[in-house]
Amino acid sequence: xxxxxxxxxxxxxxxxxxxxxxxxxxxxxxxxxxxxxxxx
Amino acid sequence: xxxxxxxxxxxxxxxxxxxxxxxxxxxxxxxxxxxxxxxxxxxxxxxxxxxxxxxxxxxxxxxxxxxxxxxxxxxxxxxxxxxxxxxxxxxxxxxxxxxxxxxxxxxxxxxxxxxxxxxxxxxxxxxxxxxxxxxxxxxxxxxxxxxxxxxxxxxxxxxx
Numbered sequence: 001x002x003x004x005x006x007x008x009x010x011x012x013x014x015x016x017x018x019x020x021x022x023x024x025x026x027x028x029x030x031x032x033x034x035x036x037x038x039x040x
Numbered sequence: 041x042x043x044x045x046x047x048x049x050x051x052x053x054x055x056x057x058x059x060x061x062x063x064x065x066x067x068x069x070x071x072x073x074x075x076x077x078x079x080x081x082x083x084x085x086x087x088x089x090x091x092x093x094x095x096x097x098x099x100x101x102x103x104x105x106x107x108x109x110x111x112x113x114x115x116x117x118x119x120x121x122x123x124x125x126x127x128x129x130x131x132x133x134x135x136x137x138x139x140x141x142x143x144x145x146x147x148x149x150x151x152x153x154x155x156x157x158x159x160x161x162x163x164x165x166x167x168x169x170x171x172x173x174x175x176x177x178x179x180x181x182x183x184x185x186x187x188x189x190x191x192x193x194x195x196x197x198x199x200x
Contacts, residue, residue, distance in 0.1 A: 002126060019175075
């Protein structure tokens with residue numbers, strides 16, 4: 001496997017993990033839908 | 041199976057045009073998503089989410105599917121193949137995952153579009169979803185730039 005694929009895979013894993021944690025966080029920028037009782 | 045030169049160029053033109061147009065449409069979507077999150081006047085915010093819903097349905101989703109399909113045709117009809125080179129496999133993986141996430145998140149955009157159309161306009165409760173769209177669009181721009189870079193540089197490395 002070429003070196004660039006290994007470097008790419010490492011970056012991809014880190015970025016995917018960061019995005020997934022943000023995405024699934026529930027609150028903040030991660031939530032898809034409003035939580036019960038959310039008002040503004 | 042290799043395509044004739046004329047057909048190959050037509051297929052390549054279709055793939056490049058749809059892929060680059062997809063990137064441009066997502067950039068425009070990102071600008072709208074930021075405007076929808078930061079603007080304060082109701083009319084502007086309503087217009088932004090209605091526009092985002094339309095752009096997603098009639099521009100981004102069709103371009104995304106056309107890019108994926110034309111990319112598969114292009115790789116199968118040329119010596120590059122679909123699973124012969126790392127850069128092609130990685131680009132395919134990025135496109136398939138992006139397509140799946142786009143189709144999933146189109147529902148969020150549709151929800152915001154419907155809410156913006158409603159007489160009882162209340163987007164306040166959807167602030168998280170609105171913020172999420174900014175994050176998603178920024179991530180999509182990054183992924184599409186990576187895919188474009190891979191297609192341009194075609195880094196070496198065969199799977200076998």
